[in-house]
Amino acid sequence: MANQDHDLPLYEKVWLKRTFQRVIDTLILFLLLLLLNNRVFSSHNFTFPWLLAFICESWFTFTWIVILNTKWSPAVTITHPDRLLQRVQELPPVDLFVTTADPVLESPIITVNTVLSLLALDYPANKLACYVSDDGCSPLTFYALLEASKFAKFWVPFCKKHNVQVRAPFRYFSDVTINNNEDSLEFKQEWLQVKEMYDNLSRTIEEVTHKTTPFQLDGEFAIFSNTEQRNHPSIVKTVKLEDEKVNLPLYEHVTSFVETAKFTYIFPISVPIEVMVLTRLKNKKALIYMTYEQVILENKEGLFDGLPHLIYVSREKRPQYHHNYKAGAMNVLTRVSGLMSNAPFMLNVDCDMVVNNPKIVLHALCIFMDSQKGKDVAFVQCFQQFYDGIKDDPFGNQWVAAFEYIIRGMAGLQGPFYGGTNTFHRRNTIYGLYPHEIETEIKGKLEEDILIQQFGSSKEFINSAAHASGGSVYSANDITPSNFIEAATQVANCDYECGTFWGKKLGWLYGSISEDVPTGLNIQRKGWRSECCTPDPIAFQGCAPRGLLSTVIQQKRWGSGLTVVFFGKHSPLVCMLFGKVQFRAGLSYFWLTNWGLRGAFLVCYVALIAYCMIANTSIFPQGLVLWIAISVFVIYNIHTLSEYLTIGLSITHWWNNQRMCVMRTTTAWFIGFLSAMLKLSRISDTVFEITEKEHTASGADGNNADAGRFTFDESPVFVVGSTILLVHLTAMLIMFLGLQPTPIGNGCGVGELICSTYLVVCYWPYLKGLFIRGKYGIPLSTICMSSVFALVFLHFCTSNIIT
Ligand SMILES: O=c1ccn([C@@H]2O[C@H](COP(=O)(O)OP(=O)(O)O[C@H]3O[C@H](CO)[C@@H](O)[C@H](O)[C@H]3O)[C@@H](O)[C@H]2O)c(=O)[nH]1
Numbered sequence: 001m002a003n004q005d006h007d008l009p010l011y012e013k014v015w016l017k018r019t020f021q022r023v024i025d026t027l028i029l030f031l032l033l034l035l036l037n038n039r040v041f042s043s044h045n046f047t048f049p050w051l052l053a054f055i056c057e058s059w060f061t062f063t064w065i066v067i068l069n070t071k072w073s074p075a076v077t078i079t080h081p082d083r084l085l086q087r088v089q090e091l092p093p094v095d096l097f098v099t100t101a102d103p104v105l106e107s108p109i110i111t112v113n114t115v116l117s118l119l120a121l122d123y124p125a126n127k128l129a130c131y132v133s134d135d136g137c138s139p140l141t142f143y144a145l146l147e148a149s150k151f152a153k154f155w156v157p158f159c160k161k162h163n164v165q166v167r168a169p170f171r172y173f174s175d176v177t178i179n180n181n182e183d184s185l186e187f188k189q190e191w192l193q194v195k196e197m198y199d200n201l202s203r204t205i206e207e208v209t210h211k212t213t214p215f216q217l218d219g220e221f222a223i224f225s226n227t228e229q230r231n232h233p234s235i236v237k238t239v240k241l242e243d244e245k246v247n248l249p250l251y252e253h254v255t256s257f258v259e260t261a262k263f264t265y266i267f268p269i270s271v272p273i274e275v276m277v278l279t280r281l282k283n284k285k286a287l288i289y290m291t292y293e294q295v296i297l298e299n300k301e302g303l304f305d306g307l308p309h310l311i312y313v314s315r316e317k318r319p320q321y322h323h324n325y326k327a328g329a330m331n332v333l334t335r336v337s338g339l340m341s342n343a344p345f346m347l348n349v350d351c352d353m354v355v356n357n358p359k360i361v362l363h364a365l366c367i368f369m370d371s372q373k374g375k376d377v378a379f380v381q382c383f384q385q386f387y388d389g390i391k392d393d394p395f396g397n398q399w400v401a402a403f404e405y406i407i408r409g410m411a412g413l414q415g416p417f418y419g420g421t422n423t424f425h426r427r428n429t430i431y432g433l434y435p436h437e438i439e440t441e442i443k444g445k446l447e448e449d450i451l452i453q454q455f456g457s458s459k460e461f462i463n464s465a466a467h468a469s470g471g472s473v474y475s476a477n478d479i480t481p482s483n484f485i486e487a488a489t490q491v492a493n494c495d496y497e498c499g500t501f502w503g504k505k506l507g508w509l510y511g512s513i514s515e516d517v518p519t520g521l522n523i524q525r526k527g528w529r530s531e532c533c534t535p536d537p538i539a540f541q542g543c544a545p546r547g548l549l550s551t552v553i554q555q556k557r558w559g560s561g562l563t564v565v566f567f568g569k570h571s572p573l574v575c576m577l578f579g580k581v582q583f584r585a586g587l588s589y590f591w592l593t594n595w596g597l598r599g600a601f602l603v604c605y606v607a608l609i610a611y612c613m614i615a616n617t618s619i620f621p622q623g624l625v626l627w628i629a630i631s632v633f634v635i636y637n638i639h640t641l642s643e644y645l646t647i648g649l650s651i652t653h654w655w656n657n658q659r660m661c662v663m664r665t666t667t668a669w670f671i672g673f674l675s676a677m678l679k680l681s682r683i684s685d686t687v688f689e690i691t692e693k694e695h696t697a698s699g700a701d702g703n704n705a706d707a708g709r710f711t712f713d714e715s716p717v718f719v720v721g722s723t724i725l726l727v728h729l730t731a732m733l734i735m736f737l738g739l740q741p742t743p744i745g746n747g748c749g750v751g752e753l754i755c756s757t758y759l760v761v762c763y764w765p766y767l768k769g770l771f772i773r774g775k776y777g778i779p780l781s782t783i784c785m786s787s788v789f790a791l792v793f794l795h796f797c798t799s800n801i802i803t
């Protein structure tokens with residue numbers, strides 16, 4: 001290898017020039033400031049509505065500054081896995097985390113596909129360990145994984161042999177068919193065989209999932225009897241050894257294992273690659289532990305081309321302990337994996353995020369391992385992109401433009417925010433280290449009692465954490481996850497974290513249902529950077545909510561979780577003032593953390609406009625200044641439209657996103673904001689509601705009559721939406737019928753009318769929903785409630801309380 005080669009970076013960062021965009025952005029800002037200026041200096045109408053308008057408009061201008069700042073210096077990263085492979089002697093181990101929480105909303109077949117795609121990554125199998133956290137404590141999920149691990153023994157070699165790109169079987173088989181003319185006979189045969197196996201697998205899993213009779217909880221599954229999702233009792237599991245065909249050469253191995261690990265019991269299955277299923281034996285100690293782990297697949301021989309370890313983890317749940325949702329699950333996975341494989345890097349994906357680029361680990365490592373720029377990179381974030389997205393994004397949940405402009409923009413600053421999935425982390429940063437500590441082995445040298453205070457009382461875990469912090473890893477050959485079952489059980493217990501730093505200073509942070517954002521901020525606060533990784537083909541593909549109902553659940557959660565972050569200890573402002581988050585990076589975090597607040601301000605403004613129309617007053621200026629306001633509106637729309645068109649999105653896509661932005665801000669984010677306020681004032685807590693992942697194996701939305709159509713239910717989100725619509729319809733009616741009272745000041749003008757019309761046009765799906773019954777219509781109860789609210793508002797406006 002030429003010396004020169006060594007100097008080439010493993011990744012490059014290229015800043016994009018978007019000069020024209022900057023000019024227009026600045027023009028809009030200039031006009032907004034002009035309008036604000038006009039409001040302050042040339043208005044003589046200092047009433048309460050005026051003040052409210054001034055506050056809201058200042059907020060909108062501030063939001064625009066935040067957006068402009070975020071978009072200003074976009075960057076892309078280009079990675080060179082070929083250089084990495086040439087340069088490093090040995091690739092580092094990587095732990096893979098998958099979280100699932102509900103076998104109904106997240107069908108096990110989805111999780112299975114994600115896991116299979118991870119097992120088949122183009123990376124030495126002995127360097128990978130895949131951990132599945134099941135917060136649903138579901139025997140179905142466990143069963144599905146067991147079945148999948150059998151299939152994996154054929155699937156993984158098939159993918160590697162034929163260099164398959166999409167390694168989630170349901171995606172592969174719906175995309176790729178055999179070509180009789182081009183494909184070899186061997187390929188065709190294998191394809192058919194593997195396809196049949198997959199069809200069997202998915203049929204078996206579907207059958208078990210949809211069986212109306214309860215799942216037979218015997219044999220290996222006895223461990224699941226008497227468990228509840230939120231309350232797992234002590235579980236003792238027995239395995240009938242004689243049912244399995246025993247592979248003799250493995251026998252020796254197994255007996256020695258049973259001697260060393262008293263509380264575990266192994267039986268091998270006769271398979272080409274060693275597969276072991278572990279379970280705990282009945283013993284006193286196990287009765288105290290209320291969680292269990294199963295090692296499903298163990299690559300004990302450390303075979304390069306074998307299968308990665310696959311470990312099922314379901315942490316203990318007790319009603320008296322808060323389980324902290326996904327953040328809690330991630331911390332358990334961090335500890336369990338720390339014991340079992342302790343890889344210096346970990347990848348975390350949601351259960352629906354399948355690998356789309358099998359070389360993604362190499363791409364991400366290019367960033368971490370670059371000797372110049374990689375040292376202070378804490379995490380590598382891949383975009384969230386979606387398969388089978390409904391055409392033109394009717395619910396605005398595919399975020400294509402946001403990724404292109406906002407996240408790439410953040411990438412040019414201190415780095416993208418942590419998005420909760422598709423992310424590679426350094427184990428060290430999760431353990432709370434600062435960039436400069438990485439090479440000084442600080443944690444490794446800490447006193448044991450300090451480590452116990454921070455990391456909890458497991459000796460084995462502290463040992464492994466010290467190892468990790470010191471930069472040394474277990475060598476790939478001593479990895480035997482099953483040796484650590486007992487210790488892993490302990491660190492997955494509810495009370496393990498009591499009094500420790502977990503969730504407060506270490507790992508995934510608790511307190512917000514958008515755990516990802518504060519976790520990322522807490523890392524960047526220490527001076528770490530992050531990078532985007534956007535290789536071609538794209539890294540992962542997930543399942544975007546397919547209906548309005550699940551979109552609303554997601555949006556409400558974000559609106560609420562992000563507001564909690566905004567006002568919390570890890571708000572961007574705090575991290576900027578007291579931490580090492582750079583000014584512009586901190587400001588860009590406002591784009592994200594103020595979603596809930598945006599809801600509050602926009603609802604205020606929308607109400608104000610309706611008030612003006614009903615009470616016949618005006619918040620908008622007349623004459624030239626009104627024209628400036630109208631031109632801001634027009635320029636803004638043309639500008640965003642051109643941004644969409646530039647990246648190949650359609651006009652419909654743009655319009656769908658625009659109107660969805662208005663709708664979700666004034667409904668879901670607003671409700672999220674209210675629930676965050678209740679949480680912050682300790683009146684009620686917020687709950688992580690899981691979004692449904694629909695499994696459409698056929699890959700088309702044609703078979704789904706609901707695709708893209710708005711469906712409604714009794715959610716308070718729709719009450720807010722319908723109220724806003726009814727109020728504006730009434731206001732327009734009053735205006736057109738000439739029922740307005742004598743004007744206050746200039747009286748209501750064209751500005752208000754334009755705003756109101758735009759709003760009603762955005763709310764068109766709601767308007768239709770008012771007149772349809774059934775699931776496409778707004779429920780009568782919701783309409784009644786909204787009418788009451790609208791009447792109250794009307795009364796309020798006409799009773800001249802505020803003038
Ligand atoms: O108690 C829980 C709740 C959720 N999850 C898992 O968390 C993931 C994300 O949940 P999902 O319902 O898919 O939420 P989304 O809105 O799709 O997720 C986005 O937003 C979340 C924060 O609100 C992030 O955690 C996610 O990574 C991000 O993709 C899923 O794998 C769940 O199984 C758990 O493990 N335990």
Ligand SMILES: [Mn+2]
Pocket residue numbers: 350352542543691
């Ligand atoms: Mn998701």
